[in-house]
Each structure stands twice: as structure tokens, then as C-alpha cells.
Amino acid sequence: MMASETKIFKGGCPQDCPDTCAMIYSVEDGVLKSVTGDPAHPITRGGLCVKLKDFAKHHYNPDRIIYPQRRVGPKGSGQYERISWTEALDEITSKWKGIIEDFGSEAILNCCYLGNQGIINGLTSGDAFFNRLGATISEKTFCASGSSTGYLMTVGPTGGVDPESFVHSKLIVIWGQNTMSTNLHQWPIYQEARANGARIVVIDPQRTRTAKNADLHIRLRPGTDAAFALGVMNVLITENLVDQDYIDRYTHGYAELKQRVLADYGIERVANITGLTTETIQHFAREYAGTQPSVIRLGVAPERNRNGGQSIRAICSLPALVGAWRHVGGGLLEMPLWEFPLKYEEMCRPDFIKPGTRVANLTQLGKVLEEFKDPPIKSLFVNNSNPVSQAGDSFRLESQLKREDLFVVVSEHFITDTAKYADILLPAAMQAEQLEVMLTWGHFYLTYNEKAIEPPGECVSNSELFRRLAKAMGFQDSYWDRTDYEMLNDFIDWSSPKLQGWNMEKLREAGYVSLAGAAPDKRLPHAEGNFPTPSGKCEFLTTQADKGNFVVPVWRSMYEGMQPGEPIDPLPEWLPMRESPISNPELAKKFPLNIVTPKAHAFLNSQYANEPNQRHRQGEQTVTIHPLDAEARGINGGEMVRVFNERGSFKGKAVISDDTLPGMVVAFLGYWHEHNHGSAVNAISSSEFSNLGHAPSFSDNLVQVELAA
Numbered sequence: 001m002m003a004s005e006t007k008i009f010k011g012g013c014p015q016d017c018p019d020t021c022a023m024i025y026s027v028e029d030g031v032l033k034s035v036t037g038d039p040a041h042p043i044t045r046g047g048l049c050v051k052l053k054d055f056a057k058h059h060y061n062p063d064r065i066i067y068p069q070r071r072v073g074p075k076g077s078g079q080y081e082r083i084s085w086t087e088a089l090d091e092i093t094s095k096w097k098g099i100i101e102d103f104g105s106e107a108i109l110n111c112c113y114l115g116n117q118g119i120i121n122g123l124t125s126g127d128a129f130f131n132r133l134g135a136t137i138s139e140k141t142f143c144a145s146g147s148s149t150g151y152l153m154t155v156g157p158t159g160g161v162d163p164e165s166f167v168h169s170k171l172i173v174i175w176g177q178n179t180m181s182t183n184l185h186q187w188p189i190y191q192e193a194r195a196n197g198a199r200i201v202v203i204d205p206q207r208t209r210t211a212k213n214a215d216l217h218i219r220l221r222p223g224t225d226a227a228f229a230l231g232v233m234n235v236l237i238t239e240n241l242v243d244q245d246y247i248d249r250y251t252h253g254y255a256e257l258k259q260r261v262l263a264d265y266g267i268e269r270v271a272n273i274t275g276l277t278t279e280t281i282q283h284f285a286r287e288y289a290g291t292q293p294s295v296i297r298l299g300v301a302p303e304r305n306r307n308g309g310q311s312i313r314a315i316c317s318l319p320a321l322v323g324a325w326r327h328v329g330g331g332l333l334e335m336p337l338w339e340f341p342l343k344y345e346e347m348c349r350p351d352f353i354k355p356g357t358r359v360a361n362l363t364q365l366g367k368v369l370e371e372f373k374d375p376p377i378k379s380l381f382v383n384n385s386n387p388v389s390q391a392g393d394s395f396r397l398e399s400q401l402k403r404e405d406l407f408v409v410v411s412e413h414f415i416t417d418t419a420k421y422a423d424i425l426l427p428a429a430m431q432a433e434q435l436e437v438m439l440t441w442g443h444f445y446l447t448y449n450e451k452a453i454e455p456p457g458e459c460v461s462n463s464e465l466f467r468r469l470a471k472a473m474g475f476q477d478s479y480w481d482r483t484d485y486e487m488l489n490d491f492i493d494w495s496s497p498k499l500q501g502w503n504m505e506k507l508r509e510a511g512y513v514s515l516a517g518a519a520p521d522k523r524l525p526h527a528e529g530n531f532p533t534p535s536g537k538c539e540f541l542t543t544q545a546d547k548g549n550f551v552v553p554v555w556r557s558m559y560e561g562m563q564p565g566e567p568i569d570p571l572p573e574w575l576p577m578r579e580s581p582i583s584n585p586e587l588a589k590k591f592p593l594n595i596v597t598p599k600a601h602a603f604l605n606s607q608y609a610n611e612p613n614q615r616h617r618q619g620e621q622t623v624t625i626h627p628l629d630a631e632a633r634g635i636n637g638g639e640m641v642r643v644f645n646e647r648g649s650f651k652g653k654a655v656i657s658d659d660t661l662p663g664m665v666v667a668f669l670g671y672w673h674e675h676n677h678g679s680a681v682n683a684i685s686s687s688e689f690s691n692l693g694h695a696p697s698f699s700d701n702l703v704q705v706e707l708a709a
């Protein structure tokens with residue numbers, strides 16, 4: 001017998017993760033044997049994370065949906081029978097044609113998020129199709145839309161500091177991010193900087209594994225970041241620690257900001273709001289200004305409360321005040337996505353949208369399904385997302401998904417908490433089974449992902465899914481006549497100066513290409529201003545206050561017609577949370593604890609939480625509660641507790657620890673309902689927006705905790 005030959009393919013991790021690792025697929029006899037990190041890649045450096053540890057096996061999980069299926073039991077029962085693709089497409093298109101005839105095309109809605117983050121299978125994979133269909137436009141603001149709106153208003157669409165330039169930083173401020181779980185490949189870069197004398201500061205209410213490994217941990221109360229940043233500014237201004245020359249040349253609105261900061265954000269008041277001491281605020285301000293290059297790595301979590309957008313505006317103002325942008329490795333990193341040369345207009349086809357088409361926000365899916373009239377939503381098509389697990393107010397959403405008159409189609413790998421409500425299930429391919437090019441929001445590399453193996457059964461990529469649907473609906477547009485390779489080639493802007501000399505073939509051979517434009521030891525995007533804002537300066541005082549709710553186009557099918565929300569204050573400000581003992585004492589009588597629901601170490605949102613190995617690594621759902629709050633409730637630790645409010649409830653095992661603050665509980669996101677007594681953290685989350693970008697407010701929820709019956 002001949003020894004079987006191992007074939008190697010280049011991969012790109014599909015997940016919604018800032019690391020976007022370059023991977024290596026090893027294939028024998030058409031079977032994916034292993035997936036490892038590319039040792040040559042400057043960020044991946046040969047290692048993947050714990051979440052993707054068994055990625056090869058994940059492709060062969062026996063629970064995968066590998067054929068189209070039709071529901072046979074009651075809604076939500078998860079009982080299905082196999083059907084053919086022809087039957088599935090016939091049933092979907094005939095239902096849709098009937099709905100369009102009776103209610104109009106806006107009675108159909110797509111729910112897509114970032115199950116896959118690729119250019120053709122990702123966030124916008126269904127936009128052209130649903131725009132062409134005339135469906136209600138979906139606004140996809142689950143993550144970073146508030147943070148990005150605040151960032152774009154302040155410094156504009158710039159990549160900011162290259163994550164590789166952080167080796168040159170002397171003070172690294174990790175703001176609301178649990179790097180060792182959620183941006184793991186950045187950590188060795190920080191360690192290199194540390195070896196060169198850098199200090200690491202973590203700003204997080206919770207003592208996370210990252211905070212435990214930092215030099216300084218600033219434990220402010222959730223939702224008080226804006227007050228803290230404004231208090232720091234107060235110290236910078238009163239102690240004359242600002243870079244006046246940088247401010248004069250490259251910023252807009254300093255006089256107004258100074259007036260506000262001095263009048264309203266004295267450090268005693270800020271200490272009261274944040275729960276920090278005045279010394280901590282002073283100490284941080286002095287160290288931040290005095291240690292250059294200083295750099296801020298902004299996490300997503302500070303956006304997750306009613307004042308989230310303004311918090312981001314305040315934080316993004318700090319580097320310009322101290323002139324941090326003057327130095328290589330100084331400034332701020334939110335997302336480098338803005339420097340990726342992609343042709344969104346061609347990907348999403350906003351020209352297909354009929355003027356006046358309405359918009360639905362997917363983070364409020366339960367409310368949308370319940371309240372939209374004229375026409376009501378009669379069909380929901382879900383791909384790349386698991387809203388029952390990931391969107392707020394999940395009890396409300398589930399009650400809507402049970403509606404007999406709602407035709408639900410879900411394209412998935414597994415029968416998730418959402419997929420179990422499908423009338424039709426469609427089988428989706430995994431990353432080693434499809435061609436893709438990965439964009440990312442954590443570094444500057446564009447990464448090629450080769451198709452390494454055939455998909456099992458009748459699984460198809462999202463791109464093929466929409467090709468089939470377009471044909472079945474009779475759409476003649478050439479958009480759907482292209483191969484995946486042709487689509488990718490058309491969607492990447494090869495004429496961009498960053499891609500000079502590059503093309504698809506070259507990218508395929510190389511595996512990845514950097515878009516940073518300059519080497520990590522040279523990149524200085526704003527040493528001389530050049531902020532891509534309307535004034536060309538860093539805008540402390542925004543010139544776009546009327547755009548309080550403008551969302552970056554990629555999150556909403558490139559649609560420009562959304563009504564602006566309430567105009568925001570043109571200067572950064574702090575407002576109390578929507579739900580807190582200060583802002584809503586009545587509610588806090590019944591539900592006195594703020595809850596924070598961050599990412600689990602071993603899951604990727606809800607993905608991999610169905611793998612027994614990953615559940616073993618992560619452990620069961622916990623509810624971390626401060627010793628004072630535990631004592632007041634007779635909780636000794638280790639018991640099952642119930643976390644609840646008027647929206648819903650979930651259970652978890654009590655962990656008593658001062659890793660959380662008094663008045664605050666922590667429970668990780670991602671557990672599947674079937675493994676967790678029927679519900680999970682988003683049962684208690686509100687689906688109200690933060691004040692910018694229609695971002696969700698997952699850190700702005702009051703709950704009560706009691707021993708479970």
C-alpha cells in the first residue's frame with residue numbers, strides 16, 4: 001500500500017476575532033488531519049488559540065447539518081426530515097413569492113452577522129441578494145458600531161497604530177479588553193514591549209486574567225469610562241501635562257473641551273462616579289502623559305452602555321491631548337478595518353435598494369418581529385448568526401420565533417438555539433471547505449483561505465447559498481454568475497496604493513499581505529495631524545453631532561437613509577447608565593446588581609460551546625458575585641443560583657470572588673440553552689441602544705441573584 005501523501009493548504013481563521021490567524025491545513029486522502037498556526041505569520045507566530053484547538057475535528061462533528069431539512073415537529077422542537085436542495089429552494093421561493101404578493105417584499109428580513117468574517121461569506125454575504133429581493137434592510141450593530149462611530153467622529157476612518165508597532169510603546173493601556181482571552185496574539189507583542197521597559201495598564205471593572213498580568217489595574221465601575229477619561233483630562237490640563245503645540249496644530253475644539261472638563265469633571269466628582277480614588281486618577285494621568293510613546297488598545301466593551309458612544313469619544317481624545325501620535329507606537333488602536341481596500345458598493349449593491357425601504361435593527365430582533373406592522377415580518381432568513389443566544393431580550397425573541405405565521409429559514413453548521421426554530425434548515429460549509437479571503441479588525445493583514453477539502457453531504461458556502469437562491473428566484477443579474485474566485489477578485493480594490501503589484505494569484509501564493517503601508521517601526525499615521533475628519537483635525541468638538549446614529553455603512557447594507565437619532569452633545573460627556581442604582585433607584589430596589597456578560601475563554605461567542613471538549617475547558621456557566629453581595633443573599637459559593645429581572649432569567653453556579661466589584665456580577669456569554677437549564681445570559685439583557693451607532697448595551701442591565709429553587 002502506498003503511504004498517503006499529506007497535502008498542505010493555506011488557511012485563514014474564519015472567526016470574528018481580531019487575531020485573524022493564518023493557518024495551515026494538512027490534508028490526507030481528502031481528510032482534514034490538522035489545522036495549525038502559520039509560524040511565518042508575524043501575528044499568528046505558529047499558534048492558534050484554545051477555541052480552535054480541535055478545529056479539524058470540528059469539521060467532522062457528527063451533529064453537523066449536512067443536508068437540507070424540513071421541520072416535522074412543533075416549532076422549536078428540533079425535529080427534522082431530510083429533503084433535497086431542489087425541494088428546499090422550491091419551498092423557500094414559493095413561500096417568499098406568496099409573502100411578497102400578500103404583504104410586499106419588506107415582509108422578509110435577513111439576520112446575518114459574523115459567524116464567518118470573510119469577504120464573500122461574511123457580514124455582507126446576503127446583502128446583494130436581499131437588496132435585490134426588496135427585503136427590509138437589516139442593520140447589523142451587534143459589535144463595535146458604537147465604538148466605531150465614536151472613533152470615526154473623533155479621529156476619522158484611520159487604521160491608527162499598527163498592532164506590530166506596539167513593541168515600540170512604553171505605556172500600553174488596555175481599555176475594556178480581556179486580551180488574554182479575546183486578542184491573544186497581541187499578548188506576546190506586549191511582552192516584547194515590556195522586555196524593552198514598557199508598562200501595561202488594564203482598565204476594567206473586573207479582575208480578568210489580563211488584569212492579573214498587568215502592571216496596573218484600574219477598576220472603575222462599568223459604564224464610567226467617559227467620566228474617568230474626562231477626569232484624566234482635568235489632571236492633564238490643570239497640571240499642564242498637555243502637548244499644547246500638538247493641540248494647537250492638529251485638534252479642533254480644545255477651548256470648549258477645556259471649559260467643560262474644568263467645570264464639570266473635577267477629580268473628586270470623577271472619583272465618586274467611577275469608584276476610584278483621586279490619587280489613582282492623578283497617577284494614571286501623569287504616567288500617561290509622561291511616558292511616551294503611550295498607546296491605548298481600545299476593546300469593544302466600553303461601548304456597551306447607554307453612554308458608550310460618548311465614552312469612546314472621550315477615550316479617543318486622549319492621545320492627541322498628550323501628543324502620543326507623534327511617536328511610532330504612540331496613539332490608539334480601535335480597528336484597522338478602515339484601511340482595508342474593499343469595494344463595499346460592489347459587494348453589497350446598495351443600488352438595488354428601492355428608495356424608502358425600511359430598516360430593522362437586528363440587535364432588537366424580538367422587538368422587530370413583535371412590533372413591525374405594515375407589513376409585519378413574515379419570513380426571517382438567518383445565516384452566520386445565532387440571535388437567540390447573542391441578541392438581547394432573548395425570551396421575547398424566542399416567543400416570536402414560535403409564531404406559526406413566521407416562516408424561518410436558517411443556514412447553519414449545527415442546530416443552535418436559533419436554528420431549532422427553523423422551518424427549513426440549510427447546511428453550511430466550514431472554512432476548510434470553501435475559498436475565502438479574510439479581512440480583520442485586529443491587524444493589517446489580508447489573509448487567503450484555500451479550499452482544502454470537499455464539504456460533507458450537501459453543505460454549501462454562503463456565497464453558493466445566495467447564488468442558488470438568486471437563480472431560484474429568477475434573478476438574471478450577472479452578480480451571481482461569478483465564481484468565488486472572480487467575486488473576491490472583483491471585491492478587492494487592487495488599484496489601491498497598498499496593493500501595488502499584488503493580485504489574486506500573488507495573494508494565493510503568499511497567503512497574506514500587509515496593508516499597513518509602512519513598516520511597524522516607521523508607521524506614524526498622525527504625527528502631523530492628517531486626521532480624516534471633516535476638519536482634518538482630531539475633533540474633541542465634533543462637527544458631526546447631528547449624525548448621532550449614523551452607522552458605518554458596512555453594518556447596514558451601505559444604506560445611507562437612516563433617520564438620525566437624537567443629536568448628541570458635540571463634546572464628550574458622561575451620563576449615568578440607563579439601569580443603575582443612581583439613575584434608576586426604583587428598579588434597583590428590585591434588581592440591585594449590575595451584570596457584565598463578557599466573552600468566554602474557550603468559546604467564540606456561541607461557537608464551539610456545543611463541543612464537549614470546549615465545555616470541559618470552559619467549565620459550566622458561572623455567576624461571579626462579590627463576597628458582600630453573596631453574604632447578603634446567603635450564598636456560600638458552589639450552589640446553583642438564578643439571575644433574573646423583568647426580561648428573563650438564567651442559572652449558573654455561584655462563584656464568590658472579589659474579582660468582581662461589589663454591586664456587580666459577571667457571567668460569561670456563549671452557553672447553549674440545552675446545556676444550561678434552558679436559557680443563558682441574554683435572557684436578562686435589554687435590547688436598548690447605546691447613544692452612538694445603535695450599539696447594544698450589554699453592560700447596562702440590572703438583575704437580582706438568588707439561590708435557585
Ligand SMILES: Nc1nc2c(c(=O)[nH]1)N[C@H]1C(S)=C(S)[C@@H](COP(=O)(O)OP(=O)(O)OC[C@H]3O[C@@H](n4cnc5c(=O)[nH]c(N)nc54)[C@H](O)[C@@H]3O)O[C@H]1N2
Nearest residue numbers: 176177178182206222223299300301598599601604605699
Ligand atoms: N475567547 C474569546 N475570544 C473572543 C470572542 C469570544 O467569544 N471568546 N469574541 C470575539 C468578539 S466578537 C469580540 S467583539 C471580542 C471582544 O473582546 P473584548 O473587547 O475583550 O470584550 P469582552 O470580553 O466582552 O469584554 C472585555 C472586558 O470589558 C470589561 N467591561 C465590561 N463593561 C465595561 C465597561 O463599561 N468599561 C470597561 N472599561 N470595561 C468593561 C469586562 O469586564 C471584560 O473583562 O472578542 C473576540 N474574541
Ligand SMILES: Nc1nc2c(c(=O)[nH]1)N[C@H]1C(S)=C(S)[C@@H](COP(=O)(O)OP(=O)(O)OC[C@H]3O[C@@H](n4cnc5c(=O)[nH]c(N)nc54)[C@H](O)[C@@H]3O)O[C@H]1N2
Nearest residue numbers: 113114115116143383384385386390411428597605606698
Ligand atoms: N450578553 C452579550 N451578548 C453579546 C455580546 C456580549 O458581550 N454580551 N457580544 C456581542 C458581540 S461582540 C457579537 S460579535 C455578537 C456575535 O453574534 P453572532 O455572530 O450571532 O455569534 P455566534 O455565536 O458566533 O453565531 C454565529 C453563527 O453562525 C454560524 N456560522 C459560522 N460560519 C458560518 C457560515 O459560513 N455559514 C453559515 N450559514 N453559518 C455560519 C455558527 O455556527 C454560529 O451559530 O454577539 C453579541 N452578543
Ligand code: SF4
Nearest residue numbers: 013017019020021049
Ligand atoms: S479564534 Fe482568533 S485567536 Fe483563535 S485561531 Fe481564530 S483568529 Fe486565532
Ligand SMILES: [Mo]
Nearest residue numbers: 016142143300
Ligand atoms: Mo464582537
